[in-house]
Amino acid sequence: MTEITAIIVFSGLALLFGLLLGYTAVRFKVEGDPVVDKIDNILPQQQCGKCGYPGCRPYAQAIVNGEVEINQCPPGGEVGMLALAELLDREPKSLDTNLAEEQAQLLAVIDESTCIGCTLCIQACPVDAILGAPKQMHTIIAQECTGCELCVAPCPVDCIKMVSIPKTVTNWKWSYPSYQY
Amino acid sequence: MSEYLLIFISTVLVNNFVLVKFLGLCPFMSVSTKLETAMGMGLTTTFVLTLSSVSSYLVNEYLLVPLELEFLRTITFILVIAVVVQLTEMIVHKTSPLLYQVLGIFLPLITTNCAVLGVALLNIQQKHGFIESAIYGFGAAVGFSLVLVLFAALRERVAQAEVPEVFKGAPIALITAGIMSMAFMGFTGLIKL
Numbered sequence: 001m002t003e004i005t006a007i008i009v010f011s012g013l014a015l016l017f018g019l020l021l022g023y024t025a026v027r028f029k030v031e032g033d034p035v036v037d038k039i040d041n042i043l044p045q046q047q048c049g050k051c052g053y054p055g056c057r058p059y060a061q062a063i064v065n066g067e068v069e070i071n072q073c074p075p076g077g078e079v080g081m082l083a084l085a086e087l088l089d090r091e092p093k094s095l096d097t098n099l100a101e102e103q104a105q106l107l108a109v110i111d112e113s114t115c116i117g118c119t120l121c122i123q124a125c126p127v128d129a130i131l132g133a134p135k136q137m138h139t140i141i142a143q144e145c146t147g148c149e150l151c152v153a154p155c156p157v158d159c160i161k162m163v164s165i166p167k168t169v170t171n172w173k174w175s176y177p178s179y180q181y
Numbered sequence: 182m183s184e185y186l187l188i189f190i191s192t193v194l195v196n197n198f199v200l201v202k203f204l205g206l207c208p209f210m211s212v213s214t215k216l217e218t219a220m221g222m223g224l225t226t227t228f229v230l231t232l233s234s235v236s237s238y239l240v241n242e243y244l245l246v247p248l249e250l251e252f253l254r255t256i257t258f259i260l261v262i263a264v265v266v267q268l269t270e271m272i273v274h275k276t277s278p279l280l281y282q283v284l285g286i287f288l289p290l291i292t293t294n295c296a297v298l299g300v301a302l303l304n305i306q307q308k309h310g311f312i313e314s315a316i317y318g319f320g321a322a323v324g325f326s327l328v329l330v331l332f333a334a335l336r337e338r339v340a341q342a343e344v345p346e347v348f349k350g351a352p353i354a355l356i357t358a359g360i361m362s363m364a365f366m367g368f369t370g371l372i373k374l
Contacts, residue, residue, distance in 0.1 A: 006250050013244070013257065017264040024268055028275040035278050087279070089217070 035088075036060045042083045044075045047126035048148030055126070063088070071095050075148070106147030106162045112137050114159035121151035121160060185316050190371070192320030198296045199328045200358075200365040205296030209329060210354065212287055214340075219333035221280060222287050223326025225269065227319070229291050230300060233265040234318025237301035238311060258301045266292045296325060332361060 039060035046056070051072035053059040062068045063084070070084040071093040078095065085092040110121075110130075117135040129145040132138030152160050165171065198204045212222045237258045245251055270288050274281045281288070291297060300321045304314045335357055344353050 002249070005248055006253055009244065009248060009250055010253060010257065010260075013240070014260060017260065021264060021267055021271075024271050028271045030274055030278075033278075035282065038279075089279075 033061075033064060036064050038087060039063055039084065042076070042080055042087065043073060044080060046075045046146040046148050048075055048146065048150060049126070050074050050148070069093055075146070106149070107142055107145050107165050108140050108147065108149070108151055109161050109163050110138055110140055111159040111161065112139060114157050116157055118156060120154040120156065124150045124154045126150060185312065188313060188316050189320040192317055193324040193327065194365070194368040195371055197324040197328060197365050198299065198321045199325055200362040202299070204299040205294050205325055208287065208290065208294055209332065209358070210351075213329055213333040213336055216330065216333045216337055218287070219329045223329050225273070225288055226291055226294065226325055227322035229266055229269055230297055230322035230325070231315060231319045232269070233262045233297055234300050234304060234321075235311070235315050236265060237261045238304055238309070238314040241305055254305065255298075255302070258298055262297050262301070263292050296321060328361070332358065335361070
């Protein structure tokens with residue numbers, strides 16, 4: 001008799017715990033990878049591709065997978081790298097010097113007399129900052145341009161130049177605070 | 182009230198699970214190389230140990246004893262502990278993904294931490310009530326975390342020191358643990374229960 005009770009009690013207990021775990025698995029289901037979201041929030045969202053990945057989110061995913069170091073993002077600069085190091089509890093590393101170093105804000109300018117209207121730069125621009133149509137002159141919306149230089153290479157007539165914007169009283173602003181979380 | 186305080190202090194210091202009862206030595210040796218992981222491990226163990234101590238008490242008191250199935254105690258407690266650890270893992274994964282990443286493999290490893298089963302069984306042996314079980318589990322976990330963090334700090338220091346070639350790594354860690362254990366023996370006269 002005791003043996004049967006023992007079997008029933010133990011099976012019942014196991015079944016109960018199994019149901020509990022099953023419920024918790026559904027209730028606390030983790031959608032996506034929250035760490036990727038947090039890294040993505042720190043990255044500057046210029047989608048410039050300088051890190052070698054097609055955008056900020058793929059780079060964030062690659063960091064989580066351990067494929068790359070955290071120092072591959074020149075637009076994010078020193079501050080962004082330190083924020084990543086803090087978030088992921090990794091050793092801070094200075095920015096990869098093979099990549100363009102942190103520099104003054106750049107702006108792409110199209111030499112409008114040379115432009116042949118090929119739309120190649122429009123397709124390359126990650127932030128839709130170039131306005132134009134086939135066989136029509138293109139121009140750059142200065143407020144939208146992030147200075148990522150991706151439009152320079154595709155231009156067949158080399159009519160795009162990067163100019164640095166000098167800091168003046170009108171465009172100076174406080175440097176970004178280090179990220180809080 | 183003072184009785185609870187006595188139980189707490191005696192489990193943390195006098196009857197420290199790691200250094201006096203020699204339970205839970207595997208995480209003590211393996212997770213103590215970095216101070217930060219040691220803290221994370223201590224935190225998780227505290228949570229799991231308190232919860233499993235209470236729940237195994239409940240299962241024993243309201244299921245095994247009334248049905249006279251005390252012989253199922255060990256295997257039932259192992260089941261309870263495994264479930265508590267699994268629950269903790271799922272909840273931590275959802276609520277604190279970074280802590281989850283830091284803890285990594287250590288979280289499931291708590292299942293096999295002998296201190297956890299030890300606490301559950303000692304609760305029964307010493308005829309603890311509900312609150313006493315909770316305090317006993319919590320005290321054991323605090324003692325474990327305290328010793329783990331202290332030991333991790335020591336090991337970080339020892340890693341910098343000039344240790345003779347033959348003693349490098351595990352041997353010097355074991356010697357350090359032995360000396361710490363002797364130091365904790367000094368608490369023996371602190372409380373008489």
